[in-house]
Amino acid sequence: MKRYKRSFASDNNSIVHPRVMEVLQKVNHTHELSYGEDAYTQSARKKFKEVFGRESEVFFVFNGTGANVTGLAAMTQPHQAVVCTETAHINVDECGAVERFAGCRLLPLQTSDGKLRPEQIQPLLHVLGVQHHSQPKVVSITQSTELGTVYSLEEVKRLAAYAHSKGMLVHMDGARICNAAASLGISLKAATADTGIDVLSFGGTKNGLMFGEAVVFFNRQLADSYQYIRKQGTQLASKMRYIAVQFETLLSDQLWLENAQKANAMAAMLAEEAERIPGVRITQPVQANGVFVSMPKAAAERLMQEYFFYPWNEEQEEYRWMTSFDTEEQDVLEFAAAVREAMR
Ligand SMILES: Cc1ncc(COP(=O)(O)O)c(C=O)c1O
Numbered sequence: 001m002k003r004y005k006r007s008f009a010s011d012n013n014s015i016v017h018p019r020v021m022e023v024l025q026k027v028n029h030t031h032e033l034s035y036g037e038d039a040y041t042q043s044a045r046k047k048f049k050e051v052f053g054r055e056s057e058v059f060f061v062f063n064g065t066g067a068n069v070t071g072l073a074a075m076t077q078p079h080q081a082v083v084c085t086e087t088a089h090i091n092v093d094e095c096g097a098v099e100r101f102a103g104c105r106l107l108p109l110q111t112s113d114g115k116l117r118p119e120q121i122q123p124l125l126h127v128l129g130v131q132h133h134s135q136p137k138v139v140s141i142t143q144s145t146e147l148g149t150v151y152s153l154e155e156v157k158r159l160a161a162y163a164h165s166k167g168m169l170v171h172m173d174g175a176r177i178c179n180a181a182a183s184l185g186i187s188l189k190a191a192t193a194d195t196g197i198d199v200l201s202f203g204g205t206k207n208g209l210m211f212g213e214a215v216v217f218f219n220r221q222l223a224d225s226y227q228y229i230r231k232q233g234t235q236l237a238s239k240m241r242y243i244a245v246q247f248e249t250l251l252s253d254q255l256w257l258e259n260a261q262k263a264n265a266m267a268a269m270l271a272e273e274a275e276r277i278p279g280v281r282i283t284q285p286v287q288a289n290g291v292f293v294s295m296p297k298a299a300a301e302r303l304m305q306e307y308f309f310y311p312w313n314e315e316q317e318e319y320r321w322m323t324s325f326d327t328e329e330q331d332v333l334e335f336a337a338a339v340r341e342a343m344r
Pocket of ligand 1: 012063064065066089090142145146173175176205
């Protein structure tokens with residue numbers, strides 16, 4: 001098996017945060033009730049209410065695709081549609097799971113920066129009430145976006161208000177919501193519940209957990225059937241305590257913020273280094289933990305001999321570099337030196 005140097009491919013490539021590993025060990029000595037009936041899960045649910053507000057309701061799941069798919073299934077019926085960006089994870093990277101499991105259509109829209117705006121959604125809505133067409137019901141946004149950009153608070157609030165004014169709901173894919181909140185300098189509640197969104201897929205894996213994501217309902221009515229949807233969707237963990245304790249750790253002592261700030265700072269540093277390399281161009285504003293660059297394919301391929309990362313748009317010779325909470329300054333400097341070398 002080929003071993004690469006520190007990966008800039010994905011925040012999923014990172015280690016488990018030591019405090020998370022520690023808590024997994026710590027709880028690993030007793031028998032507990034299963035399927036979330038245990039005291040650890042109850043305690044983590046309480047923690048979520050402290051962080052996201054008393055009105056919120058959290059459900060733990062295994063992974064981000066599961067959070068998105070089951071969350072969206074709770075928000076839609078099969079004759080309805082979800083508006084998203086063309087680059088959305090639900091559109092590109094979930095193997096059609098939303099269409100298969102929720103049964104509804106996706107209506108992907110092109111954007112230059114990964115962000116949806118009400119003006120783009122409006123032209124889709126002339127089909128509302130027409131029996132021949134899938135009915136747009138949900139606007140799904142990703143925060144931070146798949147392009148490493150971050151919606152401002154005003155942008156999210158404006159979208160949510162617009163969607164609601166049209167009888168629609170808002171889902172946020174928050175696989176990297178911690179990075180977005182850190183970037184905006186606001187609390188998780190301010191970045192989510194307070195914006196008016198209805199359902200959040202809250203990411204843990206990219207920010208220090210071994211595994212586990214959460215679906216957080218701010219619109220409580222939508223949560224009514226969710227426990228059945230989660231079970232049908234094979235996302236109900238019998239040993240749920242092992243997901244719950246990881247989340248409680250992430251939400252305690254601001255670990256979520258510490259991790260996200262570190263990842264974001266490393267991306268900013270990498271962008272600063274890369275900008276100084278002739279022939280490398282940053283293609284998106286670096287607002288969270290992703291750096292998108294264009295560079296000649298031959299140079300990128302030379303670099304990939306040592307460092308693994310993904311092409312984003314092969315025709316445009318655009319590549320994605322991700323940082324994570326365990327990226328160190330030294331890793332960035334070494335990688336930047338390798339980029340410079342590959343560009344020679
Ligand atoms: C924006 C976004 N949403 C969701 C996910 C979750 O995916 P997974 O099902 O691999 O946990 C990812 C992971 O790459 C992602 O980047």
